[in-house]
Amino acid sequence: MKNTHLPDHSGGPAAATHEHDGPNSAQQDAITSTEGAIRIIAGAGTGKTRTLTDRYCYLVSMLGVAPRNIMCVTFTNRAANEMKRRVRRTLGDLDLGMICTFHAFCVQLLKEDIHLLNFPRNFIILDMEDLKQMLLKIFSDMGLTLRDTTIKRTLDEVLEARKLQATGYIDDIYQLNNEQLKARFVTARDRDEEIFLRYIYEQKKCFGCDFNDLINFATWILEKFPDVRHKWQDRMQYVMVDEFQDVSKRQYQLARLLAGKHGNLFIVGDPDQTIYSWRGAHLRLFLDFDKVYPAAKTIALTMNYRSSPQILAASNHLIEQNQVRVEKTLQAQQTEGPKPSYYHAKSERLEAEWIAERVAELQAKGINSNDIAVLYRAHFLTRALEECFISRGLPYTIFSGVAFYGRREIKDVICYLRMVTGADDLALLRTINLPSRRIGKKRLAALAVLAEERALSLYQALKENLDQPMFKGTDARQYVAAIEQVRQQRAVLTLGNQLQMLLDLSGYEGLLRLSGDQERLDNLAELKRSVQQAGDEDEEATLEEFLERVALFTSLDQESEHATLKLMTIHSAKGMEFRYVFICGMNEGVFPGRRISSIEEMEEERRLAYVAMTRAREGLYLSDAQGVANDGLFKYPSRFIFDAGAQHIDFLVPLEPAMHPEGRSNDATNGFISAVQDPMDRFRPGDRVMHPVFGSGTVNASHPDEFAYAVKFDGLPTERSMQFNAPLQKIT
Numbered sequence: 232m233k234n235t236h237l238p239d240h241s242g243g244p245a246a247a248t249h250e251h252d253g254p255n256s257a258q259q260d261a262i263t264s265t266e267g268a269i270r271i272i273a274g275a276g277t278g279k280t281r282t283l284t285d286r287y288c289y290l291v292s293m294l295g296v297a298p299r300n301i302m303c304v305t306f307t308n309r310a311a312n313e314m315k316r317r318v319r320r321t322l323g324d325l326d327l328g329m330i331c332t333f334h335a336f337c338v339q340l341l342k343e344d345i346h347l348l349n350f351p352r353n354f355i356i357l358d359m360e361d362l363k364q365m366l367l368k369i370f371s372d373m374g375l376t377l378r379d380t381t382i383k384r385t386l387d388e389v390l391e392a393r394k395l396q397a398t399g400y401i402d403d404i405y406q407l408n409n410e411q412l413k414a415r416f417v418t419a420r421d422r423d424e425e426i427f428l429r430y431i432y433e434q435k436k437c438f439g440c441d442f443n444d445l446i447n448f449a450t451w452i453l454e455k456f457p458d459v460r461h462k463w464q465d466r467m468q469y470v471m472v473d474e475f476q477d478v479s480k481r482q483y484q485l486a487r488l489l490a491g492k493h494g495n496l497f498i499v500g501d502p503d504q505t506i507y508s509w510r511g512a513h514l515r516l517f518l519d520f521d522k523v524y525p526a527a528k529t530i531a532l533t534m535n536y537r538s539s540p541q542i543l544a545a546s547n548h549l550i551e552q553n554q555v556r557v558e559k560t561l562q563a564q565q566t567e568g569p570k571p572s573y574y575h576a577k578s579e580r581l582e583a584e585w586i587a588e589r590v591a592e593l594q595a596k597g598i599n600s601n602d603i604a605v606l607y608r609a610h611f612l613t614r615a616l617e618e619c620f621i622s623r624g625l626p627y628t629i630f631s632g633v634a635f636y637g638r639r640e641i642k643d644v645i646c647y648l649r650m651v652t653g654a655d656d657l658a659l660l661r662t663i664n665l666p667s668r669r670i671g672k673k674r675l676a677a678l679a680v681l682a683e684e685r686a687l688s689l690y691q692a693l694k695e696n697l698d699q700p701m702f703k704g705t706d707a708r709q710y711v712a713a714i715e716q717v718r719q720q721r722a723v724l725t726l727g728n729q730l731q732m733l734l735d736l737s738g739y740e741g742l743l744r745l746s747g748d749q750e751r752l753d754n755l756a757e758l759k760r761s762v763q764q765a766g767d768e769d770e771e772a773t774l775e776e777f778l779e780r781v782a783l784f785t786s787l788d789q790e791s792e793h794a795t796l797k798l799m800t801i802h803s804a805k806g807m808e809f810r811y812v813f814i815c816g817m818n819e820g821v822f823p824g825r826r827i828s829s830i831e832e833m834e835e836e837r838r839l840a841y842v843a844m845t846r847a848r849e850g851l852y853l854s855d856a857q858g859v860a861n862d863g864l865f866k867y868p869s870r871f872i873f874d875a876g877a878q879h880i881d882f883l884v885p886l887e888p889a890m891h892p893e894g895r896s897n898d899a900t901n902g903f904i905s906a907v908q909d910p911m912d913r914f915r916p917g918d919r920v921m922h923p924v925f926g927s928g929t930v931n932a933s934h935p936d937e938f939a940y941a942v943k944f945d946g947l948p949t950e951r952s953m954q955f956n957a958p959l960q961k962i963t
């Protein structure tokens with residue numbers, strides 16, 4: 232085993248920034264502070280990922296801690312893989328299974344202990360497609376149509392909301408058998424509750440866990456069974472959490488539970504980069520860490536090794552406009568570069584052309600396309616860009632919202648593979664008529680009744696009733712035969728060969744070929760490659776393991792395959808860096824989005840702009856297009872351009888006064904803009920203020936996180952909370 236090299240390096244400015252330069256003193260402190268609760272507040276580009284990796288290597292090689300005793304959770308699988316790659320480069324080939332996402336960690340825990348919930352070890356992980364399919368079945372069972380309720384609403388407001396709120400549903404799963412659960416449909420208080428109960432019933436029937444369950448089940452088991460808790464707490468001598476600013480309350484609770492015995496909880500993140508509040512991430516968790524752990528040590532990393540001083544100055548100025556934050560100013564270590572530029576185009580087409588021209592200029596200077604990224608707030612913004620790039624023959628790759636494994640043909644094949652492993656009902660329903668086997672709705676309904684009566688899965692029921700008249704004239708027998716033949720050969724065939732056999736015997740590949748859709752065939756070829764690769768990398772790898780990895784894959788994990796210009800949303804660009812970054816569509820109503828209705832949401836949008844700008848190393852280009860938006864409103868340049876400080880931005884075309892925030896009138900077209908104009912924290916405790924209705928009063932406290940003052944008005948009996956932008960005047 233190699234030792235990590237950890238030379239004591241001063242934190243002084245360094246001109247060259249190479250990966251092999253030693254850590255600076257703050258980084259060194261973070262690497263070697265191993266015991267107790269440690270919070271690292273790491274600004275953008277300050278070497279957070281690198282420090283985390285060095286710390287991991289330090290624990291293993293200098294302190295002699297086994298990798299199985301270090302839990303290191305990252306935000307995406309992509310980040311986990313990158314970290315493993317770097318650790319292996321230093322420490323050699325080790326089992327690094329505990330460097331993973333929260334969800335992947337929970338899968339490992341559940342594989343060991345889910346029997347406590349009466350689920351089998353080979354439970355299935357339900358992805359978004361499975362959930363949608365399940366809901367469609369439930370709607371049909373309840374006689375609901377998509378007019379009564381939509382999939383999206385049900386996913387957000389029924390499933391997600393209930394599972395985020397409380398974990399009582401797990402007690403139901405645990406205590407009630409299928410019949411008892413079913414009996415509860417009748418007593419459901421309302422339609423949404425019935426949908427939820429039916430969902431629990433369906434998931435229990437196929438032993439499925441959705442992404443929320445993975446976290447909830449793991450926490451529930453740890454809380455309910457002390458022996459199991461102690462086992463995991465013993466193991467997790469060190470718990471490290473990356474991107475802590477985007478961790479949810481429940482994930483934090485899980486990390487705390489696991490670190491409960493040894494007390495070594497290390498969190499690292501950047502409060503200024505919180506961009507997932509809507510997923511339950513709480514900036515507060517980060518800010519209050521030292522309240523939960525009073526002995527916690529906090530280390531700030533503020534030397535930015537990524538961006539030029541000019542890019543950093545604009546980014547710093549932007550984020551300073553936020554009120555709820557931990558004050559920190561990053562210092563640039565890079566050499567000077569040009570100021571970020573801003574181009575205000577007269578139309579979307581002209582904006583796209585301006586970007587294409589700048590890209591061409593960079594390429595002419597010998598810059599690799601891989602080093603250039605165009606970032607945007609929303610997917611729809613790519614249309615104009617794509618049209619322009621295509622007409623100019625400029626190759627580009629879009630990191631699309633639909634992840635590879637979510638594509639229709641890929642999901643079909645994954646479900647075929649699931650027929651070989653667990654043969655769950657969802658997988659059967661998806662595959663049974665691909666290609667058509669003449670098993671229509673009526674036959675499926677009859678099969679469901681058979682399965683229900685005998686408490687069997689659909690597949691078992693089908694297999695046992697192939698001779699029934701109802702399957703006459705269908706290809707049910709061939710379907711079962713294909714699956715059974717692959718099952719029998721599993722022990723002797725490689726993963727790749729199992730898949731090929733299944734594709735041939737089932738007729739699915741033939742069906743795709745018949746459709747002649749080259750893109751789908753290419754995707755299938757890509758999937759085959761990935762299955763083959765999984766088998767090559769590890770001869771012992773099983774189909775179950777492959778499916779489990781795939782189920783945990785999300786759209787944020789997409790890797791860049793081609794050396795072309797990259798187009799992606801800012802959310803997907805999290806954690807990445809590029810030499811040149813374009814941020815397009817910087818218009819009010821787009822970025823910040825029109826639906827922003829509170830100051831908190833506006834601050835989150837600003838953090839998103841900050842994440843976007845800090846991805847750039849040498850060049851940053853901002854742009855917007857004038858005109859009328861989809862909703863008929865006039866488009867103004869984004870406030871974020873001005874928030875970055877006029878002195879830090881090179882305005883390539885002079886703006887008419889009406890385009891500046893201060894030049895805008897307060898008419899109907901920009902009511903949105905004034906409605907969420909950020910208020911300033913204007914008063915200090917003790918200030919005397921005047922309100923047009925309540926009269927005079929004294930400011931008792933200022934609560935920046937709530938954007939409110941506590942004011943005691945002289946004429947009112949109780950203290951009142953007043954928004955920062957309330958009509959208060961200071962009395963001097």
Ligand SMILES: Nc1ncnc2c1ncn2[C@@H]1O[C@H](COP(=O)(O)OP(=O)(O)OP(=O)(O)O)[C@@H](O)[C@H]1O
Nearest residue numbers: 249252253254255275276277278279280281536806
């Ligand atoms: N001590 C150091 N000396 C030289 N270069 C460094 C040092 N620490 C980090 N870097 C370099 O700085 C860049 C940013 O590091 P890294 O990607 O780890 O930052 P980060 O904090 O994770 O960024 P972000 O949070 O913005 O995604 C990388 O190119 C990295 O190699």
